Amino acid sequence: xxxxxxxxxxAEAAFEQAGIAGAPVVLQxxxxxxxxxxxxxxxxxxxxQAKQNPRELAQKVAxxxxxxxxxxxxxxxxxxxxxxxxxxxxxxQHIQTALTDPRLGVAETANxxxxxxxxxxxxxxxEMHVGHLRSSIIGDSISRVLEFMGNRxxxxxxxxDWGTQFGMLVAYLVEQQKDDAAFKLADLEQFxxxxxxxFDEDPAFADTAREYVVKLQGGDETVSALWKQFVxxxxxxxxAVYDTLGLxxxxxxxxxxxxxxxDLQAVVNNLVKQGIAVxxxxxxxxxxxxxxxxxxxxxxxxxxxxxGGFLYASTDLACLRYRVDKLNADRLLYVVDHRQALHFxxxxxxxxxxxxxxxxxxxxxxxxxxxxxxDGKPFKTRSGDTVKLVDLLEESKRKAEAVIKEKNPKWxxxxxxxxxxxxxxxxxxxxxxxxxxKYNSESKNIEITLENNFTYHLPINQIDKIIKGSEEYTxxxxxxxxxxxxxxxxxxxxxxxxxxxxxSDYVFDWDAMLSFEGNTAPYLQYAYTRVQxxxxxxxxxxxxAPLTLSEPLEKQLALELLKFExxxxxxxxxxxxxxxxxxxxxxxxxxxxxxxxxxxxxxxxQARNTRLQLAKLTGDILKQGLDLLGIDTLDVM
Ligand code: ARG
Numbered sequence: 093x094x095x096x097x098x099x100x101x102x103a104e105a106a107f108e109q110a111g112i113a114g115a116p117v118v119l120q121x122x123x124x125x126x127x128x129x130x131x132x133x134x135x136x137x138x139x140x141q142a143k144q145n146p147r148e149l150a151q152k153v154a155x156x157x158x159x160x161x162x163x164x165x166x167x168x169x170x171x172x173x174x175x176x177x178x179x180x181x182x183x184x185q186h187i188q189t190a191l192t193d194p195r196l197g198v199a200e201t202a203n204x205x206x207x208x209x210x211x212x213x214x215x216x217x218x219e220m221h222v223g224h225l226r227s228s229i230i231g232d233s234i235s236r237v238l239e240f241m242g243n244r245x246x247x248x249x250x251x252x253d254w255g256t257q258f259g260m261l262v263a264y265l266v267e268q269q270k271d272d273a274a275f276k277l278a279d280l281e282q283f284x285x286x287x288x289x290x291f292d293e294d295p296a297f298a299d300t301a302r303e304y305v306v307k308l309q310g311g312d313e314t315v316s317a318l319w320k321q322f323v324x325x326x327x328x329x330x331x332a333v334y335d336t337l338g339l340x341x342x343x344x345x346x347x348x349x350x351x352x353x354x355d356l357q358a359v360v361n362n363l364v365k366q367g368i369a370v371x372x373x374x375x376x377x378x379x380x381x382x383x384x385x386x387x388x389x390x391x392x393x394x395x396x397x398x399x400g401g402f403l404y405a406s407t408d409l410a411c412l413r414y415r416v417d418k419l420n421a422d423r424l425l426y427v428v429d430h431r432q433a434l435h436f437x438x439x440x441x442x443x444x445x446x447x448x449x450x451x452x453x454x455x456x457x458x459x460x461x462x463x464x465x466x467d468g469k470p471f472k473t474r475s476g477d478t479v480k481l482v483d484l485l486e487e488s489k490r491k492a493e494a495v496i497k498e499k500n501p502k503w504x505x506x507x508x509x510x511x512x513x514x515x516x517x518x519x520x521x522x523x524x525x526x527x528x529x530k531y532n533s534e535s536k537n538i539e540i541t542l543e544n545n546f547t548y549h550l551p552i553n554q555i556d557k558i559i560k561g562s563e564e565y566t567x568x569x570x571x572x573x574x575x576x577x578x579x580x581x582x583x584x585x586x587x588x589x590x591x592x593x594x595x596s597d598y599v600f601d602w603d604a605m606l607s608f609e610g611n612t613a614p615y616l617q618y619a620y621t622r623v624q625x626x627x628x629x630x631x632x633x634x635x636x637a638p639l640t641l642s643e644p645l646e647k648q649l650a651l652e653l654l655k656f657e658x659x660x661x662x663x664x665x666x667x668x669x670x671x672x673x674x675x676x677x678x679x680x681x682x683x684x685x686x687x688x689x690x691x692x693x694x695x696x697x698q699a700r701n702t703r704l705q706l707a708k709l710t711g712d713i714l715k716q717g718l719d720l721l722g723i724d725t726l727d728v729m
Pocket of ligand 1: 210213214215251252408411426428
């Protein structure tokens with residue numbers, strides 16, 4: 093339900109009754125639950141306008157709100173604030189509705205749009221770096237939320253697959269292609285560096301490279317095929333990162349710079365014809381009065397270089413036109429590093445002037461800050477190299493595994509068990525199995541002698557567990573630990589990013605993001621498993637029965653759960669996923685307070701059922717909410 097709007101309507105009706113119809117009610121969630129659930133802050137402004145005493149006017153509004161089906165109490169405070177408390181019956185009824193709704197009570201937006209969202213968009217001549225990690229994570233979450241709210245979302249991965257450096261890369265590929273190209277490109281960064289060295293040291297190589305650029309642009313088949321091969325291998329690297337991250341981006345979403353080639357000259361000609369671009373020292377430039385530089389001169393948006401070459405700007409203009417005309421976008425989002433803010437401002441203004449971006453289409457630059465290391469400098473490896481994303485994500489999984497094993501001894505035997513299993517299965521094929529296994533009755537270990545004469549001691553009771561798959565381990569400690577480490581390790585990286593206001597820089601800190609305390613993925617994932625563990629023991633309850641909310645923490649939790657739609661709407665409107673993260677953290681924290689204060693399984697009758705219902709909706713919202721951030725939940729961890 094749209095809780096905010098529902099309460100705001102009541103406030104508006106009361107304003108009308110108090111004789112100030114139409115004045116903004118300025119409704120806000122209460123800062124402190126002690127004072128109420130919401131606060132109306134609009135009376136003071138209205139009083140000033142109407143030249144009335146604000147407290148008296150507030151009294152009138154409060155009186156008009158009393159006895160209403162939504163509001164339990166309305167109290168005037170300070171100079172004319174009104175603190176509202178909602179009726180428990182009203183909350184209970186909507187919780188019940190949410191419980192029976194697969195969308196958890198969240199309605200799709202009334203104003204559905206076709207949203208084209210540009211995210212990830214790495215340059216293929218290089219290994220993807222952390223800047224693209226942020227774009228990928230943030231863009232994926234925004235696109236999930238928009239989709240969930242009923243919009244038509246078109247993902248576009250605007251990869252950098254064009255430009256002069258590709259001549260050099262193709263030339264190097266040819267030179268190297270005695271072996272498998274995929275093998276040569278296993279380390280893209282290295283490949284790029286080697287190519288650059290060849291380019292700089294050997295003029296003949298550099299000539300070939302330049303020749304290839306011309307051929308590529310001229311559509312030469314052989315060179316184009318090589319370029320394509322390079323692009324495909326490079327894209328497969330990116331896709332591997334997407335898959336590890338669990339992103340919704342697929343190969344079908346790739347629409348790289350090269351896609352717009354044939355349209356670039358047409359766009360520039362059109363801009364010149366409209367008098368928007370002018371010739372300046374051989375180049376074609378759009379001068380924008382809207383952004384003046386330090387010297388007070390209009391900023392220059394170069395759309396064609398002297399000599400005819402095209403640039404990033406030319407491609408983006410053609411691309412924007414395509415997204416509006418061919419993809420029928422109502423809203424364009426570009427999730428890109430904030431250092432490109434000016435480029436996008438210039439792009440949007442130019443496109444508006446040129447009529448490519450009609451007023452009905454919104455265009456937004458969704459900028460984000462830099463990912464920093466703990467040393468406060470942009471995130472790098474110890475040796476100062478850029479960090480490879482695959483390595484970073486692998487490391488995160490390993491660290492998560494260690495943290496989980498430390499926290500929960502249940503998983504600690506897994507390594508042992510896994511090794512034992514591996515050994516046994518490798519030995520079952522072995523002829524002299526018997527010679528290799530020896531039972532030591534004193535230590536109760538089975539001793540397995542390996543090739544290198546190293547003896548492995550496997551406690552007999554563990555063998556028993558492996559073979560029988562005893563209760564404790566059927567949760568499949570074997571293999572499952574991998575699932576947990578992935579969910580937690582990847583979830584932690586994503587959540588660390590998404591939980592912060594994207595416009596600021598943030599420090600990448602494994603210890604902080606993998607902590608089970610505070611606003612982290614593991615904390616939320618753990619809260620979810622706690623809810624699930626309640627339901628393992630809770631048989632016999634009625635998920636759809638009416639609820640009775642009596643304890644303050646029951647009401648508070650219910651109120652929070654009903655704000656889910658409000659929060660998703662604000663994420664969809666503003667493209668700030670941290671609102672959702674903050675909300676989920678609030679839900680988890682409130683749940684934990686509720687859990688302490690209001691025993692669930694030990695309670696009886698109506699109280700027990702109500703609490704189970706609240707727990708159920710909490711779990712469902714945590715799961716759905718985390719999924720919208722692109723984070724997996726686990727039933728056990
Ligand atoms: N490839 C660019 C980069 O890595 C980002 C592209 C963003 N999207 C766009 N339409 N310009 O910096």
